[in-house]
Amino acid sequence: MRMNKFLTLVVITIIAWSCNNDDDGVEAIPLRLLSEVAIEDDAEIIEYLKTHFYNYEEFESKPEGFDYQVKIDTIAGDNANKISLFDSPELKSEVIEVDSDDFGLTEKETNIKHTLYYIVANKGDDNQGVQPTAMDSTFVTYEGRRLSNTIFDSADAPVWFDMVSTVRGFGKGVAGLKAGGEVEENGDGTFTILDPGVGVIFMPSGLAYFSGTQPGLSYSPIIFKVNLFRVEESDHDRDGVPTWKEDRDGDSNPRNDDTDEDGGPDYLDTDDDGDFTPTNEEIRNDSGEITNPDSYPGTENGGTADYLNPDVN
Structure with missing residues (x-):
């Protein structure tokens, strides 16, 4: 998976270039400051949270055959009276400090505050579900999207993730969930883990890919939907x-x-x-x-x- 290849401690050696129409030359786009981008990202995320909602009513009632999938839509038209993500009682937030060294940036900055937001749509199994740390191994499905709703990564079938090797915001958000409980045989050789932890993580680029370890995600706040099924304590x-x-x-x-x-x-x-x-x-x-x-x-x-x-x- 692309996200699993992410390493936080990287020295960024690639500088983006753009065409200069005046002299047909090229113009270097300088790396940006963590502190500057953090403010912009937070404003974008808050705007998104205030204008979108998720299918909280389904999670509250859990109709028969419910698939435990989070669906996000815009507050407009028939959905004008929905509770926004921002006003949801399930919205959590956490301030995390990031240093420029985490991304190998030459402009030194330390303890730059970034706010991580996450929705706990379904906590997970209270009896059997283990709550992970941000450093454990987790068995999950996930979907990564830009705020524009474009998917850039996903896993529809559960995969094991070493959360130390993922982007920092992912591990912190998943740590707010509990794993699922009992295993139910489906009769066709497959199985279902009941009552998984289900969440949505909204992270600024300083807790994700910042200036470009993923193509097209430079300075982009992103969203991860995740279903947590199992947890194993890690000893790397x-x-x-x-x-x-x-x-x-x-x-x-x-x-x-x-x-x-x-x-x-x-x-x-x-x-x-x-x-x-x-x-x-x-x-x-x-x-x-x-x-x-x-x-x-x-x-x-x-x-x-x-x-x-x-x-x-």
Whole structure:
């Protein structure tokens, strides 16, 4: 899938060019500032939210044979009295800070606030559904659209997504849902996962592709519809510490957490404190068992876990 190929830490080397009618030459289009684009994107998203609605009535009543698909339409004509996305009680928002380094931009900016909006149309199964972090692996269907309603990516059949490898806004939005519950056989060799989490994510380009890792999406706020069926906790480096636990600063971006400052983020580092003793060994108790993340050896009385303390090996 195209979205799965996205890497946040990229050095952008391609500059867009346009024709100059005066001298038949070319004119470089400069890269834009995160702070400038964030303001524009937010205004566009809010305008969209105020002028569109989703099929909330179907989600409230869930008629027989309901397909759990979000449908968005314009508030006009016969739909003039519909509740807008902006006024929906299901609309959530979250402010996320983004740095220019996240996109390899030369103009340095830090802690630029971007607002992510998402609709929780169906929370998911409260009894069996697991709520993911933005760093887990998820089994989903999705559809990506521009605000103009043009589809640029989709998966109609469920696929597993490593959410660390997707655009940042996608993982944060999906983390607001729960997975589905029971599995129902359809009698034709297929199955249905009941009561999936269903949401719509509205993200500014600073939480998506910003200046062009996807053709045609430069500086474009985008929409993702998503159905969440299953969740698996991720441990990218297989060191026994789940990836969500290696997000030390809690910003849902494990790429910028590097305890031993060796240039490799902790979630991909099998020796997090750089003491030459593998993390997998330092998180085991006296019986050789891997314990709960909140009770790794060394954390007693509020201490630093052994696997993050280079003085303990």
